[in-house]
Amino acid sequence: MWRGLWTLVSRAARGPHSPRLCTRQGSGYRAPGSGATIFALSSGQGRCGIAVIRTSGPASGHALQSLTAPRDLPPARKACLRLLSDPRSGEPLDRALVLWFPGPQSFTGEDCAEFHVHGGPAVVSGVLQALGSVPGLRPAEAGEFTRRAFAHGKLSLTEVEGLADLIHAETEAQRRQALRQLDGELGDLCRGWAETLTKALAHVEAYIDFSEDDNLEEGVLDQGGSPWGWEAETSGIQPPQVLLLSLSFPPSTADSEVRKLEVALGVHLRDARRGQRLRSGAHVVVAGPPNAGKSSLVNLLSRKPVSIVSPEPGTTRDVLETPVDLAGFPALLSDTAGLREGVGPVEQEGVRRAQKRLEQADLILAVLDASDLASPASCNFLDTVVIPAGARNPNGSRQRLLLVLNKSDLLPAGRSDLHPDLPSHLLLSCLTGEGLDGLLEALKKELAALCGDPSTGPLLTRSRHQHHLRGCLDALGQYKQAKDLALAAEALRVARGHLSHLTGGGGTEEILDIIFQDFCVGK
Numbered sequence: 044m045w046r047g048l049w050t051l052v053s054r055a056a057r058g059p060h061s062p063r064l065c066t067r068q069g070s071g072y073r074a075p076g077s078g079a080t081i082f083a084l085s086s087g088q089g090r091c092g093i094a095v096i097r098t099s100g101p102a103s104g105h106a107l108q109s110l111t112a113p114r115d116l117p118p119a120r121k122a123c124l125r126l127l128s129d130p131r132s133g134e135p136l137d138r139a140l141v142l143w144f145p146g147p148q149s150f151t152g153e154d155c156a157e158f159h160v161h162g163g164p165a166v167v168s169g170v171l172q173a174l175g176s177v178p179g180l181r182p183a184e185a186g187e188f189t190r191r192a193f194a195h196g197k198l199s200l201t202e203v204e205g206l207a208d209l210i211h212a213e214t215e216a217q218r219r220q221a222l223r224q225l226d227g228e229l230g231d232l233c234r235g236w237a238e239t240l241t242k243a244l245a246h247v248e249a250y251i252d253f254s255e256d257d258n259l260e261e262g263v264l265d266q267g268g269s270p271w272g273w274e275a276e277t278s279g280i281q282p283p284q285v286l287l288l289s290l291s292f293p294p295s296t297a298d299s300e301v302r303k304l305e306v307a308l309g310v311h312l313r314d315a316r317r318g319q320r321l322r323s324g325a326h327v328v329v330a331g332p333p334n335a336g337k338s339s340l341v342n343l344l345s346r347k348p349v350s351i352v353s354p355e356p357g358t359t360r361d362v363l364e365t366p367v368d369l370a371g372f373p374a375l376l377s378d379t380a381g382l383r384e385g386v387g388p389v390e391q392e393g394v395r396r397a398q399k400r401l402e403q404a405d406l407i408l409a410v411l412d413a414s415d416l417a418s419p420a421s422c423n424f425l426d427t428v429v430i431p432a433g434a435r436n437p438n439g440s441r442q443r444l445l446l447v448l449n450k451s452d453l454l455p456a457g458r459s460d461l462h463p464d465l466p467s468h469l470l471l472s473c474l475t476g477e478g479l480d481g482l483l484e485a486l487k488k489e490l491a492a493l494c495g496d497p498s499t500g501p502l503l504t505r506s507r508h509q510h511h512l513r514g515c516l517d518a519l520g521q522y523k524q525a526k527d528l529a530l531a532a533e534a535l536r537v538a539r540g541h542l543s544h545l546t547g548g549g550g551t552e553e554i555l556d557i558i559f560q561d562f563c564v565g566k
């Protein structure tokens with residue numbers, strides 16, 4: 044009966060069914076072809092001041108010695124000036140800074156070398172060819188350096204995603220969000236949650252053991268049909284394991300800790316959409332009647348001639364999408380066809396596409412011609428798009444919409460009494476730029492609400508994260524309903540498995556392929 048408590052805790056921590064949590068000890072995953080030494084240009088392509096070429100793998104030290112004079116390895120992690128030459132011909136290639144990172148204290152965890160050479164294309168290709176001639180070296184595949192870092196436990200999967208996002212970050216908000224993920228905030232959170240589940244599992248397994256060994260009276264363990272209800276005291280027996288466990292994780296605490304976990308998961312899941320928007324951009328759709336100046340506004344906001352502007356109504360037919368940085372937030376701005384009826388089949392299709400895009404919008408930028416508010420097209424747009432957006436939908440929220448009255452330069456000076464019933468709006472002139480600052484300010488507020496604060500807000504940036512947290516939450520639901528302890532324990536293992544998968548433990552090859560294909564060669 045007195046089976047060691049720590050055996051139980053540690054068995055729960057490992058569990059026969061529990062995939063290993065990704066810790067700094069390595070992901071347990073072996074990068075494809077990881078025996079070879081790889082090399083690549085890690086800085087950008089093209090002529091530049093300095094280019095960085097690096098290697099990773101067991102032959103890195105030999106490669107460094109083969110190309111440099113003097114041939115001794117420089118002190119670890121110290122930049123040294125060396126003459127580089129081709130090991131086959133002895134032909135000088137460049138005078139460069141070289142660095143030696145013996146593993147495991149390197150980015151990949153393997154022996155690594157870096158060559159900071161002058162960034163001319165001939166120098167770069169000369170050094171790459173020289174490296175290729177060293178036995179045991181081959182060019183790296185896209186993302187292979189990071190893949191090795193993951194395989195050696197230098198980065199968890201969420202940190203790898205953060206790194207990919209940081210490289211692709213185009214706005215300040217994206218950079219902040221990616222840096223937080225690279226810093227391991229999401230991974231740490233998951234590991235903390237997994238630890239809670241491990242303790243709860245230890246507790247359940249202690250009970251299972253006790254009942255097996257001591258023929259515990261029936262009904263004691265499943266009070267109310269739920270493992271949440273049972274506590275040692277209620278059975279009248281004090282199982283020694285439970286008493287011991289209670290020192291670090293008393294039964295009543297287990298109950299409330301797992302409940303707290305459910306609440307925390309729910310909060311993060313509710314915020315998931317915002318985190319994903321921040322990563323890939325909020326969908327901002329510019330819509331309005333023909334000739335209101337929609338394309339002019341898209342060009343103004345994106346600071347480039349994305350769309351054709353002309354005095355002819357019906358100029359824009361297709362949806363034109365362009366990524367923009369709006370006041371520090373990423374957005375996908377869509378220009379659409381002017382909404383009107385009684386047009387030919389091509390424009391009709393444009394109108395259909397515009398309406399479809401409106402349904403998917405996170406934010407609508409509704410544009411009207413301020414000098415033409417009484418026209419049938421303007422009135423129709425107000426009635427069918429602007430006014431309905433202000434009404435609450437069944438889940439209590441409203442469609443976000445900013446009403447912009449463009450061409451304010453055409454209004455008689457001092458005229459602000461445009462229309463008494465008009466919903467709140469902003470005046471703008473795409474022609475003179477007047478009102479643009481006010482519009483950007485309003486956009487910033489809307490986008491901040493849509494995307495959350497990148498420094499403190501949502502942490503789930505991909506649908507993959509959402510999927511695993513939902514899976515974890517569902518498993519906790521099963522735990523609560525479990526009729527026997529074996530099922531309850533299994534539900535906890537499933538819940539914990541989802542958290543483990545999120546950080547990369549037991550990750551399947553396909554998931555890894557998808558994540559690593561985001562990287563360029565040399566990263």
Ligand SMILES: Nc1nc2c(ncn2[C@@H]2O[C@H](COP(=O)(O)OP(=O)(O)OP(=O)(O)O)[C@@H](O)[C@H]2O)c(=O)[nH]1
Binds near residue numbers: 360
């Ligand atoms: N005076 C004035 N003219 C403007 C302003 N903005 C746009 N225009 C003009 O209005 C006309 C229509 O502009 P577009 O940007 O093509 O309008 P649109 O809404 O995209 O038009 P469609 O694609 O045909 O639906 C063009 O001749 C623009 O130069 C403005 O602020 N003031």
Ligand SMILES: [K+]
Binds near residue numbers: 357358359
């Ligand atoms: K037009």
Ligand SMILES: [Mg+2]
Binds near residue numbers: 352378
């Ligand atoms: Mg247009």
